[in-house]
Amino acid sequence: MANQRPIYGFHAVNARLWQNPKSIVELYIQEGKSDARTREVLEKAANENIRVYFADADRLNAISKGARHQGVVGFIDASKNHVHLEDVLENLSEPPLLLILDGITDPHNLGACLRTADAMGVHAVIAPKDKSAGLNATVSKVACGAAETVPYITVTNLARTLRELKEYDIWIIGTDMSGESDLYHCNLPDSAAWVMGNEGDGIRRLTREHCDMLVSIPMFGTVESMNVSVSAGMVLSETRRQRVLKNEKV
Numbered sequence: 001m002a003n004q005r006p007i008y009g010f011h012a013v014n015a016r017l018w019q020n021p022k023s024i025v026e027l028y029i030q031e032g033k034s035d036a037r038t039r040e041v042l043e044k045a046a047n048e049n050i051r052v053y054f055a056d057a058d059r060l061n062a063i064s065k066g067a068r069h070q071g072v073v074g075f076i077d078a079s080k081n082h083v084h085l086e087d088v089l090e091n092l093s094e095p096p097l098l099l100i101l102d103g104i105t106d107p108h109n110l111g112a113c114l115r116t117a118d119a120m121g122v123h124a125v126i127a128p129k130d131k132s133a134g135l136n137a138t139v140s141k142v143a144c145g146a147a148e149t150v151p152y153i154t155v156t157n158l159a160r161t162l163r164e165l166k167e168y169d170i171w172i173i174g175t176d177m178s179g180e181s182d183l184y185h186c187n188l189p190d191s192a193a194w195v196m197g198n199e200g201d202g203i204r205r206l207t208r209e210h211c212d213m214l215v216s217i218p219m220f221g222t223v224e225s226m227n228v229s230v231s232a233g234m235v236l237s238e239t240r241r242q243r244v245l246k247n248e249k250v
Helices: 010-019 036-047 057-063 085-089 107-119 137-143 158-167 205-209 228-249
Strands: 004-008 024-030 051-055 072-077 097-102 124-128 152-155 171-175 192-197 213-216
Touching (some): 004 010, 010 024, 010 137, 024 036, 085 124, 097 107, 107 137, 107 228, 158 171, 158 205
Parallel strands (some): 024 051, 097 124, 171 213
Antiparallel strands (some): 004 072, 024 072
16 A cells, blocks of 8 residues: 555554554564563554564564664554644644744654654644655654654645634744844744744745744854754743743733
């Protein structure tokens, strides 16, 4: 099946088993493994009627292309992972917090961003279909389960999506070293969508033109830039911090 892709490692497999078990086509478990985590996976798979095969380490290494699989590999139907942005926005109990990745092509960076997004309670991660890393086994592994919990929405036209977000009264905030305000002196809006560009080129021109604000991250050392997942963690953490303070004053 063209839509099948592998996932591996206990974090990714367990997250998928509990969050979206119907998307799992089959699992491969390393022969001879009987530790508690393996038994938990086998029990959950049995309860969900998921096919399980036992294979030697060489077979698992081949499936995962040499990545550290921890003795468990699965194949999922990626077509059952599709989420619409409207479904996310219309079912929230708090102001939206979104992360937009503009031109992030490294799957390791995408996985780290998803993990950060999950930790900061981001409601969805949005990226253009073109010139962006797609969900794959590497992303799932780096994300440590977040690829199965945080909606990852790819769109054909990012500029149009940004306009649609504004119709929901969501502020589009771009990160840029030339921003008119810095992160620590910016009163952030209740509903926010942070836009992160790649380390080399930053946010694309058309995307920048749709931003309501451009905010810089203060740098106090000698390096001129940070990994995108680190930058995302900083702006999302500050957003959450300000929300907590506002709620405490209510």
